[in-house]
Amino acid sequence: MSAGRESGISITGCLYEIRDRLTDAAAVAKAAVTCAESGSERQAVRIILEVEEMIHEASTLLNGVTLMRRIERGSPDRSPEPD
Helix, strand or coil, X not given: CCCCCXXXXXXXXXXXXXXXXXXXXXHHHHHHHHHHHCCCHHHHHHHHCCHHHHHHHHHHHHHHHHHHHHHHHHCCCCCCCCC
């Protein structure tokens, strides 16, 4: 997780990380579009391939958030939170 945020794993912390990765992916995609518009589609494809790992990480974090939520709902010592 990023410095300056909670040191433990939390839903909020994961959401920050998802946001950061998607923001980075959007910036890379924007650069790829700019490159393609300037006539270098091959370079644009090389650039956009960098997005794959960011999206995979965001998806993995989203799965973690979903799992943490399921665990919280299933815990007998916690009252269910409204959606």
